[in-house]
Amino acid sequence: MVREIWVYLESDENGFHESAHRMVHEARRTAEIVGGSPCGFLLENGIEWSENAPKLEGLEKLYVIQEAKGFSIETRAGVIRNVVQKKMPHMVLFAGTFTGNELGGRVAAALDRGYISDCTDFEMDDGLVFARKSIYGGKADVLLKWETAFPLFASIHLNSLENISVSSAQPPEVVLLKKDMEAPRAKLRNRWRVPPSELDLNEAAIVIGVGKGVPFSSMSEIYRLSEVLEAAVGGTRIAVHAGLIPVERQIGTTGKWLNSDLYIALGISGAPQHMMGIKDVRKIIAVNMWKGASIFQKADLGVVGDLREILPELLVLLEKGKR
Amino acid sequence: MEGLKIVVCSKTITDPDLVTFDVVKEEFGAVYPIPDPMDEYLLEEAIRIREKHGGEIIVLSAGPEEIEKILEKTLRFGADRAIRIWDDGLMDPDTWMISQVIEKGLRGIEFDLVLCGSRSSDTGSGTFVPLLARNLDLPCICGVVSMEFEAKTTLVAHKKLERGMREEYVLAFPAVLGLDPGINLPRYVAPYSKVYCRGMQRSVERMTATSFLKVLEKRVSVGRLCQRKPRVKKGINTSALSMQDRLRMMRGELGDKKRRFQGEPAAVAREILKEIKM
Ligand SMILES: Cc1cc2nc3c(=O)[nH]c(=O)nc-3n(C[C@H](O)[C@H](O)[C@H](O)COP(=O)(O)OP(=O)(O)OC[C@H]3O[C@@H](n4cnc5c(N)ncnc54)[C@H](O)[C@@H]3O)c2cc1C
Ligand SMILES: Nc1ncnc2c1ncn2[C@@H]1O[C@H](COP(=O)(O)O)[C@@H](O)[C@H]1O
Numbered sequence: 070m071v072r073e074i075w076v077y078l079e080s081d082e083n084g085f086h087e088s089a090h091r092m093v094h095e096a097r098r099t100a101e102i103v104g105g106s107p108c109g110f111l112l113e114n115g116i117e118w119s120e121n122a123p124k125l126e127g128l129e130k131l132y133v134i135q136e137a138k139g140f141s142i143e144t145r146a147g148v149i150r151n152v153v154q155k156k157m158p159h160m161v162l163f164a165g166t167f168t169g170n171e172l173g174g175r176v177a178a179a180l181d182r183g184y185i186s187d188c189t190d191f192e193m194d195d196g197l198v199f200a201r202k203s204i205y206g207g208k209a210d211v212l213l214k215w216e217t218a219f220p221l222f223a224s225i226h227l228n229s230l231e232n233i234s235v236s237s238a239q240p241p242e243v244v245l246l247k248k249d250m251e252a253p254r255a256k257l258r259n260r261w262r263v264p265p266s267e268l269d270l271n272e273a274a275i276v277i278g279v280g281k282g283v284p285f286s287s288m289s290e291i292y293r294l295s296e297v298l299e300a301a302v303g304g305t306r307i308a309v310h311a312g313l314i315p316v317e318r319q320i321g322t323t324g325k326w327l328n329s330d331l332y333i334a335l336g337i338s339g340a341p342q343h344m345m346g347i348k349d350v351r352k353i354i355a356v357n358m359w360k361g362a363s364i365f366q367k368a369d370l371g372v373v374g375d376l377r378e379i380l381p382e383l384l385v386l387l388e389k390g391k392r
Numbered sequence: 393m394e395g396l397k398i399v400v401c402s403k404t405i406t407d408p409d410l411v412t413f414d415v416v417k418e419e420f421g422a423v424y425p426i427p428d429p430m431d432e433y434l435l436e437e438a439i440r441i442r443e444k445h446g447g448e449i450i451v452l453s454a455g456p457e458e459i460e461k462i463l464e465k466t467l468r469f470g471a472d473r474a475i476r477i478w479d480d481g482l483m484d485p486d487t488w489m490i491s492q493v494i495e496k497g498l499r500g501i502e503f504d505l506v507l508c509g510s511r512s513s514d515t516g517s518g519t520f521v522p523l524l525a526r527n528l529d530l531p532c533i534c535g536v537v538s539m540e541f542e543a544k545t546t547l548v549a550h551k552k553l554e555r556g557m558r559e560e561y562v563l564a565f566p567a568v569l570g571l572d573p574g575i576n577l578p579r580y581v582a583p584y585s586k587v588y589c590r591g592m593q594r595s596v597e598r599m600t601a602t603s604f605l606k607v608l609e610k611r612v613s614v615g616r617l618c619q620r621k622p623r624v625k626k627g628i629n630t631s632a633l634s635m636q637d638r639l640r641m642m643r644g645e646l647g648d649k650k651r652r653f654q655g656e657p658a659a660v661a662r663e664i665l666k667e668i669k670m
Contacts, residue, residue: 086554141561142551143531166554171534174522183488183611186518190623199615204515206408209420211515212615229623254531255567258548259560268556269537269574275668298668317577322409325573331668354667356660365652370667373654382661390665 072105072159073130075220077149079168082115088164090125091230095162097127098231102191103198105159106130109241110152112137112145119243126234128241132156134248141257142168144250146175151249153220154180160198163224167272170224177222183215184222189229202226207348227328228349265299266292270318270325272301275333278320278347279304279313282336282358282376288313290380291335297387300333305343321346335376339364396447398438399503401494401524402431402466404459405514415619427462428514434507434571436578437539439470441505445541448472450501454493456480460596468591469581475501477599488611491523496604498528505547506568510535517612521570531563534570 076096078089089111096107109125110132111118118133125131134152137145153161153176161176163169165187177184188200192212199212200223215221270276277291277300295302303318303325320327321343332347334355339362347353347367355368356376365371372379405428412421438449451466451474453459463474477497482489498506511518525532535552542548542562551559552572581588653663 081557141559142534167535168553170518171522174519174534178519178522178526181611183486184519185612187516190621194615201621203620205406205411205413205420206513207620208408208411209413210618210620212618213612214615215611216609216613217611255533255549255561255563257559258562261558263556263558265556269552269572271574272552272555274555317574333664333668352667354664356664360652360654366650369650370664371650371652372660372664373652374657374660378657379660379664382657383664386661386665 072103073108073156074100074103074105074160074162075108075110075132075153075158076162077164077169077172078109078111078125079164079166080111080114080116080118084116085121086164086166088166088169088227088230090234091232092162092164092225093125093128094231094233095164095225097235099160099162099191102193103160108132108158110134110149112140112148114138114140125241126239130244131241132244132246134246137248139257139260141253141255142171143175143253143255144257146172146179147253148248148250150176150179152246158220160219160221160223162222164230165224165226173222173224180220180222181217182220182222183217184224185213185215186224187226188223189226191223206345228351265295265301268299268301270301270303270320271328273299273329275300275331276320276327276329276350277302278332278334278337279308280335280337281305281307281311282338283308283313284377285313287377287380290384293384294380294387297384297391300331301329303327305337305340334364334368335380337364338362339367396441396445396505397501397503398441398447398449399498399501399506400431400434400438400449400451400466400471401506401508401520402434402451402453402463403428403509403512404453404455404462405512408514413617413619418617418619420617425458425462427465428509428512430509430511430513430573432578433573433576434509435466435469435471436576437571438507439579440576447504450475450503452477452494452497452501454478454490454497454601463596464591466591467594467596468588470587470591473594473597475597475599477601479601479604481602484614486610486612487517487519488523491520491527492604493601494524495527496601497599500599504545504565506530506566508568508570510570510572521568525568528566528568530566530568532568532570533561533563535572536569537572537575539569 076092079086100107106129108130109128113135115138163173185200190201192199303320304314309319322345326346331352332350353368354370355364356372360373404425407424407426410424449471451471533549536549537552539549549561
């Protein structure tokens with residue numbers, strides 16, 4: 070029998086989530102390390118998966134759990150548990166998003182299996198699969214192993230996921246599955262999306278960081294920028310003290326830790342206590358007047374210049390692009 | 393809906409700022425136990441509920457004797473009771489075993505709500521809530537960003553999902569809740585204030601979980617500790633790398649092409665826009 074490596078492909082009415090495409094690559098990568106056949110599974114919740122299925126190149130099978138629209142996370146976990154129990158894959162992997170981490174935890178708990186969240190990699194040793202994970206704020210890694218039977222459950226840290234696609238591969242074979250569900254304990258009553266200005270710092274895709282170098286007079290431009298980019302605004306402790314941003318928007322050891330795709334640091338020197346909060350950010354753009362600022366050591370794009378001059382120009386460009 | 397009994401599950405962690413890792417021996421140096429800073433908002437939320445509806449706050453923590461000093465702090469910060477539960481036979485328990493120890497503790501007290509953190513700051517398994525809820529056969533909600541009580545035993549909880557999505561759940565308690573750190577801003581309790589002094593007169597209670605653990609096997613065990621090694625991303629041809637680049641790769645720094653730019657504001661703005669869109 071072929072050992073199947075299953076990855077969960079998260080989607081909603083608007084289509085696949087970014088993490089889903091990355092999980093396709095993760096399936097292939099894990100199948101290479103562990104041995105097995107890369108497969109994906111999804112809940113049919115209103116998206117046109119059949120149009121998108123050809124894009125899921127590199128998966129050998131795509132399991133579609135039919136008619137699963139508008140489900141609560143508890144119901145989804147129940148449906149996934151039943152399917153996993155029936156098919157018994159070798160591994161079941163989730164993306165390290167809020168939803169992915171929780172689904173994995175719920176399904177593994179329901180099946181009495183070990184679950185390792187936020188792994189950065191898998192390794193083989195003596196025929197056993199080990200999961201690597203960073204602990205103590207990144208001071209060291211730990212290699213963990215499952216003591217329970219297959220399937221092995223894990224989620225992958227978002228920073229480890231890669232966006233690589235192979236275009237030559239065959240589209241996956243689609244397997245339709247019927248769902249099997251029980252009544253949930255907690256009732257889902259409402260679902261909505263908050264406006265970008267209300268996004269929490271740890272969920273925004275883009276975060277604008279405000280430092281001591283930002284004068285009060287520039288704050289209105291910064292909020293305009295955050296609207297165009299759908300970004301959340303946070304900043305340094307000094308910016309909090311200066312009254313530029315509220316204290317719950319402080320980023321760093323004594324504030325929030327980000328997990329965004331992009332951080333735009335404006336007038337921030339890059340003190341270690343601040344950098345700790347942005348270590349998981351995938352890309353950093355920094356604007357600072359002083360070319361020796363330590364934030365430049367970590368910035369993917371470092372711009373030496375006066376933000377009072379750069380901000381208006383950037384807004385003109387962005388707002389022109391929007392129209 | 394009077395007098396809710398709220399249990400706060402609080403973890404004593406190893407201070408990640410102070411601990412050092414010996415890469416040769418592959419072990420940690422001296423450890424400094426601290427209360428998980430991520431748990432502060434659990435107690436704060438419990439206090440807010442008590443202020444509004446009355447009731448009792450019980451901090452429950454699984455750990456060896458050393459953590460009692462840390463638990464005393466929660467009494468000074470406003471908890472009514474603090475209980476430490478442990479089984480001296482436990483060696484390096486995984487989250488599943490901890491969830492059984494806490495289950496045992498909860499079976500010995502009355503409660504309406506159990507508040508947990510979403511992820512601990514040291515080992516961060518992030519799996520405690522579903523495990524505990526399953527042990528107790530209770531409903532659970534993770535990522536709670538706000539909550540209200542609707543009727544006598546009904547709770548409305550708002551849950552945070554990706555990128556601004558929110559869900560509203562209605563559930564009857566008892567229930568287990570995993571709170572998002574953004575739910576509140578913990579207050580500052582001044583030393584020697586009334587609350588603080590009241591807490592100083594109380595002491596940590598003890599419970600034992602001995603002979604309770606149903607299954608003594610772990611579900612996840614530690615193979616070994618090792619030096620941090622971020623994933624080497626695909627697309628890097630390792631055989632063609634220089635020694636320096638190899639070292640950078642081992643530190644996970646390769647592939648970050650750091651760019652510096654200086655110029656006219658308009659040119660700079662274009663450069664930033666390019667980077668944003670990339
Ligand atoms: C125990 C402890 C905990 C702490 N926790 C945190 C924390 O959680 N978060 C945090 O952020 N800090 C924290 N700090 C403070 C931290 O050490 C720094 O003091 C702080 O991060 C610096 O903030 P800043 O970069 O805004 O200010 P500064 O260091 O003053 O930097 C301002 C920068 O702006 C630049 N600049 C000025 N004008 C302009 C302009 N017109 N255009 C472009 N650039 C300009 C300057 O060149 C300078 O680099 C903590 C400190 C301690 C001791
Ligand atoms: N030893 C423990 N005692 C009490 N609560 C714990 C313990 N370990 C974990 N928890 C709870 O579980 C949450 C998540 O922890 P973790 O699963 O380790 O990430 C924590 O924020 C605590 O609320």
